[in-house]
Amino acid sequence: MNPAPLPSGTTRRRVELRLRKPWFAWGARPTVTVDGVGNPAQWGTGTWALPDGRAVEFGVYGINRGWRFGAASVRVEAAAAGAGAVLEYRAGLLPFGRGTLVVAPR
Template sequence: MSTTGTATRRIELTLHKPWFALYARIRPTLVIAGRGQPAQWGLGTWQVPADQTVVVGVFLFNRMWRFGQAEFALEPGHPPALLYKAPALPFLRGRIAVTDHTRAAA
């Protein structure tokens, strides 16, 4: 996603499955600045521009429908950790929030 000469930073996004779901085989998709990519449940890191506001979105899909959409405008001053919580029912929206928790630097 980076271009030559553009400063970037890493963000962490934790994708939480719903604690109880009647639907099976759901897969999350991450959308950063309009570009979608498959993701996995749990913690992942992505690279975004350091000096720009970037819209981060997540939606879920199974073989039949798309649901659980949530978006967040991540600004340069925000902490680099986000949390997505999937809805318990397939007709509800998901939630994305900034968290203060980041992994300890190795």
Template sequence: MDTPQPSGTTKRRITLDLGRPLLTWGARPTVTIDGVGHPAQWGTGTWAVADDGSTRIGVSCFNRLWHFGTASGTVGDADGFAYRSSALPLGRGRLTARRTAG
């Protein structure tokens, strides 16, 4: 008999480091995984993704008035991502893939 798999359809997790902008005006981050939004917190967290690396990750900041700092990328062979928004609540953010050596 096979060992039961963890819940969901994946065993792969990536690390996502969400850096808080200098002026947030109450903004919170939202992470999208293949178009499905998930509330998040500033700091480092892990997210479940598909094993084949085709998962599309997006991050944006929002407050009660507007969205800003949107950035996105494909997981591929990355082990994690670092997100940085612009210093002001305007413009696009930056999502940088990180790979471990080896």
């Protein structure tokens, strides 16, 4: 029998995510993926809980009425997330192509 999962907010692995809104984002919203599972987000700064004990693939892309742009991803190691990593996302300069997602200095 597996133990019940911990309630939300009890994880010690959180990362800060800074989503910079591009100039062309009229009505576009960001989507954050953790190991391929998409979650709606908002532009600005927020924190995300990550699964304990393993590295995860963290990704971000913008979407506007089915039009997807600025996809970027980075692998976040367990040690970095435990130390309170800060991730910073920027879409490309134009409304097509890739964006950048980097682990920023704290």
